[in-house]
Amino acid sequence: MMQGYETVIGLEVHVQLTTRTKIFCGCATAFGQTPNSQTCPVCLGLPGALPVLNRKAVEDAIRTGLATNCQIAPRSIFARKNYFYPDLPKGYQISQFELPVCEHGWLEIEPEQGVGKRVGITRIHMEEDAGKLIHGDTPETAGYSMVDLNRACTPLLEIVSEPDMRSADEAIAYLKQLHQLVVYLDVCDGNLEEGNFRCDANVSVRPVGQRTFGTRTELKNINSFRFIKQAIEYEAERQVDLIEAGDKVIQETRLFDSTTGMTRSMRGKEEAHDYRYFPDPDLVPLVIDAAWIEAVRSTLPELPEAKRQRFVSQLGLSTYDAGVLAADRKLADYFDACAKASGDPKACANWIMGDLLRKLKETDTEIADAPVAATLLAGLLARIADNTISGKIAKTVFEKMWQSGQDADSIIAAEGLKQVTDSGAIEGLVDDVIAAHPGQVAEYRSGKDKLIGFFVGKVMQASQGKANPGLVNQLLKKKLAGGDD
Amino acid sequence: MTMTSPDFTLAALREHLDKKDLSAVEVTRAYLERIAATNPALNTFITICEESAIGEAEAADKRIAAGDTQPLTGLPIAVKDIFSTRNVRTTCGSRILQNYRPPYDASVIDRLKKQNAVLLGKLNMDEFAMGSSNENSAYGPAKNPWDRTCVPGGSSGGSAASVAARQTAAALGTDTGGSVRQPAAHCGVVGLKPTYGRVSRYGVVAYASSLDQVGPVTRDVRDCALLLQAVAGYDPADSTSVDTPVPDYAATLEGDLQGLRIGLPDEYFIEGVDADVHQAVTAAVDRYRQLGAQVVPVSLPHTAYAVACYYLVATAEASSNLARYDGVRYGLRAEDAENLIDTYMKSRAAGFGTEVKRRIMLGTYALSSGYYDAYYLKAQKVRTLIRQDFLEAFNQVDVLLTPIAPTPAFQLGEKVADPLTMYLSDIFTIPVNLAGTCAISVPCGFAENGLPIGLQLIGKPFAEATILQAAYAFEQATDWHHRKPDLP
Amino acid sequence: MKISRADVEHVSRLARLALSDDELDALTHDMAAILDYVEQLNTLDTDDILPTSHAVPMENAFRADVIKPGLTPEEALSNAPDAAGTLFRVRRVIE
């Protein structure tokens, strides 16, 4: 970025909701089905068909509004946004315009570079998605576009931020925060490749110190966080170059090309858009009273920020560990369950962030599908705590638990991994080791204390790891001190 | 009983079928024959359902034999070609839907089918219900059975003309600005526009969504109550359907009119109303006094603004409702287009008629950037004033009595060239749609030239029972409904 | 503010309606007359009046989030002017 300029960014994010059915009809919203197999008169836009609002979509909107500190509108209205496109069956999109369901919220962000700040959320409105256009490349389809309306009428929330971000890093931080939040709230699957979470960026530049905004351009549908950063940075540079060259930025929509890393104008000969918004007479006002809002609020999960704070202040985790564990709701839930069952949050955190995450990654498993469930892991930790097994044996037990799905006790018993705590049995092993290593015994006795580790290792080896290391240590020290022979 | 010229009310047919001196198949065949004989002259049907009607009649006869008869079981009904009928062509009077066969039934059609009524066919109409004369049909105008050089009225012209011509025992139409009531008046039959939300719009091809309502067209008031009873009621598939219990309309039909307060709105008794119409309506007022009603003058001060308001609200909604006819998923597609936008522009140009284009253009303009406040929003505010006029009048009276139209049916071609004059002929029916309330048209006499004249009774929202009762009392005291046209 | 022929042309593009020169002339005339007629609404003071979008007051109509059987792809495409497999086919959209 050229010195003396500042980038101003506002983001519009389209979040696809996790409802089972579409926003205005009873068709399923499953991804990747046979084209046009999830349609009905409503989402095909057949003559005479009428929309009826999905109550769950409204509740998801309220959840998202509450979690982003918005005011929930006591009365909101659906409007028609009129334009022609083959993926838009009715020739209009049902959206909200003048009275959206949520307004005046904010989100606290912490960019990796720079300082934390609050980004305003202008509004959140509900709308239906369009269908999918496929551009033909087979002999049968070249020169044509194909329309699949399975996605048409899928519920979306459009979350519009204030132009409060001043760098691509801040924009990324906002998007990651928002993404984490909607996944946490269970209102969105958050799958970027499937288009669950889509972002348009409004970008302008201005000389530092100037109060008014420069002319903005809108960057459309960028489908990864990395591309968003590239697109914003490219666009800001482009605008500064224009201004420096004495040209003007034109207000327009631009497309980001991920292969070139550049943005290009979408403006064709097409008529400038005039969406002719008006209230949809087929739908009635959405009225949300305080009781409904409170009922939804009572179902909100603990949000990531609150979780992080609790993990640190109540469970004694480090800020870093708390951050990692709170970032994903399912991981955090796993941790909470494990910590509660075992009573040792720190040990849980260590095991989860070590062996469990490694194993999940290696086997490409979702935490919900992990064969070692939270209570099972807690069972394992309990056997370490009560000295039934050593930490080292525990790793073997964990591995076997993962493979079999059995609990720790069954595996310890079946494999005979129970730690030997009988001092008589251990004493025999200690005696054998001392007898077998007279040289080292002499060195030890002459003051080389560090050799104790060597003896412990030998005894543990002889016990196949099952001897209680504390007991071994204790007996060795006593015997090597030359007590009884 | 001779069946060469079927001439039944729904109520009479019900008795015959229940007594089993006629079968539904016999009745259906008789009507189908009559349609075949008269349709070339009247052009009332766009599609005749010969085969399926017989099949439905057979199913109805079985049901009657099994003792599981519903009020409409086996009764022949025809519907305006605006109702989606599964696998039966539904053109909406337009070229753009010439070959469209819906894969689903409108909710009211579903209700008729559940009772095993017999669907005789799909009736002619002004394209997309835009018109007052049926001359805007892509399939040629239906003719008025009383004088085939005259229009039957519109947009449900086929519905009214087919009932008057005894091609069907009853019909369904839709009423956005008078489209059930005005043709009923012009054809000498009964037509009712229910309160907005009383009958489901699901599956009814939309013209102006905030004004459209489904209504019965019948030979007499009792049949009107019977057919309304069958189609009225809450439908979860229509968000604007109202979940209010449906009263038993037949049960209150015969109540007397002692103490009924009838208002005559000053604004509806004005110059420009045809002398015959004025005389017939005035005679009806006298008749009501004789029947015990109390008649008082009232005022609906914003009446003069209704037509202007309507033509902004209705066209704006229509411009959006008709955007779906793009030739992508169904309907006409122009083949000579150069690119996709050209496909849209040429398909729509080829598929829509002049009046539909005119209204799409007007509505698009009224919603377009810079004009929304001046036109659409202004009209929605005036609509509030018009609605308030009615609510205030209904503080003083139970029913309003007015003419349906300023003149009887006019000549085919008479008003085609001047859209504004055509629009103004709906001045007495439009305000009711804007106010969302209910009204009925009932025959009240004949003009010098032999054309029927209709009387309008307007009720409070959801007071269909009241206007049916008032209309029934008048009908029983007169014999206008017994007259029938000299049929071809 | 009299509507011009250019305005009518612009609206015809918004409405995706190809119009002949004769149609444009006729519509310019008809729309001007109708707009002139609706001017009378401006004689009413509506500053403090709320707009009516439904004549019968209504609010909150919902459906439950429950899957309802819809149409088969064959039914969905049964009226399609052009199709490829179970997809609707149109002239290529150029972006």
Ligand SMILES: [Mg+2]
């Ligand atoms: Mg949007």
Ligand SMILES: [Zn+2]
């Ligand atoms: Zn659907």
